[in-house]
Amino acid sequence: xxxxxxxxxxxxxxxxxxxxxxxxxxxxxxxxxxxxxxxxxxxxxxxxxxxxxxxxxxxxxxxxxxxxxxxxxxxxxxxxxxxxxxxxxxxxxxxxxxxxxxxxxxxxxxxxxxxxxxxxxxxxxxxxxxxxxxxxxxxxxxxxxxxxxxxxxxxxxxxxxxxxxxxxxxxxxxxxxxxxxxxxxxxxxxxxxxxxxxxxxxxxxxxxxxxxxxxxxxxxxxxxxxxxxxxxxxxxxxxxxxxxxxxxxxxxxxxxxxxxxxxxxxxxxxxxxxxxxxxxxxxxxxxxxxxxxxxxxxxxxxxxxxxxxxxxxxxxxxxxxxxxxxxxxxxxxxxxxxxxxxxxxxxxxxxxxxxxxxxxxxxxxxxxxxxxxxxxxxxxxxxxxxxxxxxxxxxxxxxxxxxxxxxxxxxxxxxxxxxxxxxxxxxxxxxxxxxxxxxxxxxxxxxxxxxxxxxxxxxxxxxxxxxxxxxxxxxxxxxxxxxxxxxxxxxxxxxxxxxxxxxxxxxxxxxxxxxxxxxxxxxxxxxxxxxxxxxxxxxxxxxxxxxxxxxxxxxxxxxxxxxxxxxxxxxxxxxxxxxxxxxxxxxxxxxxxxxxxxxxxxxxxxxxxxxxxxxxxxxxxxxxxxxxxxxxxxxxxxxxxxxxxxxxxxxxxxxxxxxxxxxxxxxxxxxxxxxxxxxxxxxxxxxxxxxxx
Numbered sequence: 220x221x222x223x224x225x226x227x228x229x230x231x232x233x234x235x236x237x238x239x240x241x242x243x244x245x246x247x248x249x250x251x252x253x254x255x256x257x258x259x260x261x262x263x264x265x266x267x268x269x270x271x272x273x274x275x276x277x278x279x280x281x282x283x284x285x286x287x288x289x290x291x292x293x294x295x296x297x298x299x300x301x302x303x304x305x306x307x308x309x310x311x312x313x314x315x316x317x318x319x320x321x322x323x324x325x326x327x328x329x330x331x332x333x334x335x336x337x338x339x340x341x342x343x344x345x346x347x348x349x350x351x352x353x354x355x356x357x358x359x360x361x362x363x364x365x366x367x368x369x370x371x372x373x374x375x376x377x378x379x380x381x382x383x384x385x386x387x388x389x390x391x392x393x394x395x396x397x398x399x400x401x402x403x404x405x406x407x408x409x410x411x412x413x414x415x416x417x418x419x420x421x422x423x424x425x426x427x428x429x430x431x432x433x434x435x436x437x438x439x440x441x442x443x444x445x446x447x448x449x450x451x452x453x454x455x456x457x458x459x460x461x462x463x464x465x466x467x468x469x470x471x472x473x474x475x476x477x478x479x480x481x482x483x484x485x486x487x488x489x490x491x492x493x494x495x496x497x498x499x500x501x502x503x504x505x506x507x508x509x510x511x512x513x514x515x516x517x518x519x520x521x522x523x524x525x526x527x528x529x530x531x532x533x534x535x536x537x538x539x540x541x542x543x544x545x546x547x548x549x550x551x552x553x554x555x556x557x558x559x560x561x562x563x564x565x566x567x568x569x570x571x572x573x574x575x576x577x578x579x580x581x582x583x584x585x586x587x588x589x590x591x592x593x594x595x596x597x598x599x600x601x602x603x604x605x606x607x608x609x610x611x612x613x614x615x616x617x618x619x620x621x622x623x624x625x626x627x628x629x630x631x632x633x634x635x636x637x638x639x640x641x642x643x644x645x646x647x648x649x650x651x652x653x654x655x656x657x658x659x660x661x662x663x664x665x666x667x668x669x670x671x672x673x674x675x676x677x678x679x680x681x682x683x684x685x686x687x688x689x690x691x692x693x694x695x696x697x698x699x700x701x702x703x704x705x706x707x708x709x710x711x712x713x714x715x716x717x718x719x720x721x722x723x724x725x726x727x728x729x730x731x732x733x734x735x736x737x738x739x740x741x742x743x744x745x746x747x748x749x750x751x752x753x754x755x756x757x758x759x760x761x762x763x764x765x766x767x768x769x770x771x772x773x774x775x776x777x778x779x780x781x782x783x784x785x786x787x788x789x790x791x792x793x794x795x796x797x798x799x800x801x802x803x804x805x806x807x808x809x810x811x812x813x814x815x816x817x818x819x820x821x822x823x824x825x826x827x828x829x830x831x832x833x834x835x836x837x838x839x840x841x842x843x844x845x846x847x848x849x850x851x852x853x854x855x856x857x858x859x860x861x862x863x864x865x866x867x868x869x870x871x872x873x874x875x876x877x878x879x880x881x882x883x884x885x886x887x888x889x890x891x892x893x894x895x896x897x898x899x900x901x902x903x904x905x906x907x908x909x910x911x912x
Contacts, residue, residue: 309595328687354753374504427903496532572895784906812880
């Protein structure tokens with residue numbers, strides 16, 4: 220989402236820096252952008268199709284690669300049905316314009332129900348709540364940070380993630396501005412993150428118990444008559460039932476579960492409810508826990524009951540120039556089918572990634588025999604790595620669309636390499652949905668495509684042609700390239716030439732957008748409800764059968780003395796994603812993949828900083844260096860996400876393999892889920908620690 224200024228010398232990139240004139244980012248730049256040149260020039264990057272022969276890779280032509288894929292996967296589809304092919308899409312697919320514009324046509328043509336995506340390891344509970352309450356899985360509420368007076372944040376560290384589902388470049392300045400105008404910033408987190416250090420107040424919470432804190436906030440608001448939904452009450456359903464249910468969500472009940480004193484819960488509820496403009500926000504930490512769906516639901520409810528949903532300074536909704544919500548309205552459904560083995564629910568066409576291993580390993584009709592992975596490394600990002608290793612090793616055939624050979628793509632029989640980020644056009648289709656302001660920005664490729672290379676969308680279209688179900692729709696969809704698709708979407712969007720009932724002379728089109736290399740400012744977020752709701756009638760159901768069932772079954776989990784610690788993840792600014800570990804420019808300084816432990820817990824066990832320890836769970840074990848820090852709660856441990864890089868003949872030696880770290884997902888289980896969504900539990904995993912000899 221950040222505008223970049225790429226300087227060239229003799230056909231090579233000499234520097235990359237933030238574009239100070241960009242209407243959105245105003246010069247901000249993050250480590251991922253700084254590393255674009257490193258990725259492009261990386262000698263280990265795959266640049267030609269590869270075929271695996273034993274423990275060796277051989278370069279083959281694009282034609283031979285596609286012919287082999289068509290023959291092998293085509294045979295599997297004919298013998299075992301279309302569901303015998305599985306597809307996994309990783310995080311970068313959302314940020315590649317060509318991929319995202321063609322992905323749903325690709326899925327439709329393949330005709331398999333065995334689709335998996337990285338968002339089921341991330342924001343799926345929020346997507347489910349958006350679908351239940353607003354009628355669309357991607358109708359994400361965005362904190363209006365620039366105009367709020369009170370920010371309550373749980374399980375989020377935007378100082379490291381750059382905002383994530385509130386895409387806010389230079390967020391440290393935004394948060395400091397909140398404090399400078401006498402606003403209040405409160406963080407609830409098991410660890411004192413960089414964001415928590417900036418807050419006015421940080422309260423430690425027991426991992427996996429945020430839902431009890433949030434429900435107690437609702438209880439106080441109802442009990443003390445602090446609810447003031449205002450105009451939202453006219454199109455909100457089940458308010459009275461919600462008020463009745465809240466009676467049992469007492470602050471004492473919450474304190475016993477989450478560890479935050481009842482007096483603090485009461486005080487924060489009053490502060491939030493009486494603030495002039497307030498917003499509650501929860502991110503990854505509250506999604507990837509046992510009650511992730513209820514956490515995200517409770518956050519929406521708190522914003523609604525306080526009158527801060529769809530309100531300036533509260534929780535608002537974007538109106539992007541390319542209205543991705545309307546374009547994907549037909550895809551925004553859930554529970555249309557379930558996984559074969561455990562009957563886990565589909566959401567937006569994808570099954571939970573926690574079901575991937577068993578769907579490959581369990582014999583029977585519908586068993587996955589072949590896989591296509593697109594820009595993903597599920598063997599490090601998904602739970603129960605050991606089971607996934609067995610599963611991917613057993614596949615009859617696998618294709619990876621990827622720049623790198625890693626722990627997942629090493630299992631591929633064919634690797635198809637797309638172009639790098641500097642060689643492709645860019646428009647932030649998905650992240651405009653979570654932007655705190657409306658704007659549009661198109662970037663031409665900074666570099667010409669290398670000879671003999673293929674764009675991501677060209678790879679998808681060729682696979683669609685060879686593997687897809689023959690149909691007129693399949694044929695026609697392959698004729699439309701990304702620029703034409705983007706132009707049509709801009710022209711028919713809310714600011715477009717053809718928007719509404721009449722032509723607009725000043726409306727957006729791709730041609731007009733190209734004349735503004737620093738982007739076009741389309742204004743601040745504005746209230747849009749109930750008109751923006753995607754269900755009929757246009758009302759917000761506060762309680763649906765899914766939410767009622769989850770509330771009825773909610774109960775605190777008891778600690779097990781055999782597993783005295785609860786494990787959480789963490790991220791660092793220069794290792795948000797596992798691919799960043801390949802970049803030497805991002806990997807200097809202090810060692811990051813360590814086990815974080817509170818000094819009191821270390822002293823009680825005679826542990827010293829820097830010693831090697833073994834962490835065990837019911838699923839597996841890892842060994843790594845101990846780091847002792849005051850900034851983590853007693854009884855809580857932390858291992859960062861995305862490490863555990865494998866040294867293997869099929870994976871070339873790199874910065875990542877020289878500094879492999881430990882794989883936290885060797886400790887997570889694919890059987891422990893947020894039940895409504897099927898999201899794997901990464902926070903609050905019971906573990907124990909022992910010293911190594």
